Amino acid sequence: MENLALIAQVQGYTAIALGLIIGLGAIGACIGIGIMGSKFLESAARQPELIPTLQGRMFLLAGLIDAAFLIGVALAMFFAFANPLLARFG
């Protein structure tokens, strides 16, 4: 019975942690993309002839900005379905 209470506690804290990982990561990624996108639009309006080059660079940067967020999501998903912290309880 006490084992069940301990398992429930680990599960509960894990759930809160997953929410924080994904939520905080999303905030960072979205603000980053927003700033980068606004700069791109500004420079595109200033120099329309550079749009193809800038667009290529923009997609590259989008992938790099999203990297840390998606690593966090992958780790969170891993904890959701194969929680290693529960291994202590067998």
Place this chain on the structure above:
Amino acid sequence: MSAAEHATTGPANGTEYINHHLTHLKVGEGFWSLHVDTIVMSVLLGLVTLAMFYSAARKATPGVPGKWQAFVEMVVEFIDTTVKEVFHLDRSFLAPLALTIFVWVFLMNAMDLLPLDLPGVIMGWFGIHYWRAVPTADANTTFAMSLTVLVIVIFYSLKAKGAGGYIHELFTAPFGANPLLWIPNFVLNLVELLSKPVSLAMRLFGNMYAGELVFMLIALLGAGVFTWTIGSTVGFVGQLLAGAGWAIFHILIITLQAFIFMVLTVVYSAMATEHH
């Protein structure tokens, strides 16, 4: 236990379905376990990559190109332009490497667009019950590739600066040559050197793993459709919409991640040949 169960009854609940789809076909124990499905899929897709370019090279004509030749020429020119912008030494090794990385990683990522249960059905005909079709959603693949890139970066550093020059740079850049600064310099250089393969591998792995997992969660939305309740039917329609939307978005992610892996390989190699 699980294999026999799934052969006859199917998964008992959503979590078991997802856990089943996240299990690799493993041979061996502990450190020596091999993910047979990852190895087979990545070798197969590597052969497809080679066959693509071999067939184009075989049938190449200097006259008006056919469609396949035009496409291959487009890809090769794109890679060559990208490498030429950044890397200023002899690119007869790096450009083909970049081409291989781009096309191979793109094909491996594209396995994520297959219907989720399709590999399971096909492998079921051979009596295999676990098969993960996306090699790059396995951290082993991405780390294997990025550790190879690390070796290539160190190789280029040695080639451009010599062994002595490289070790000198490890201990004296960026702060200075004062012996007191050797330890901070070395720590900083070590962190910079090791963070490259880790971030390369984790970026690709995280994107593909999360993508696969969202596909599985979308599949669970419509899983109960044959119970013919209102909720399950709405769920099924939701699965079609969400699945279509996520797949379209994922096409962009697949291409982007392959492109990023390739560009970063080239950029790291170029940085390794810079002198200070």
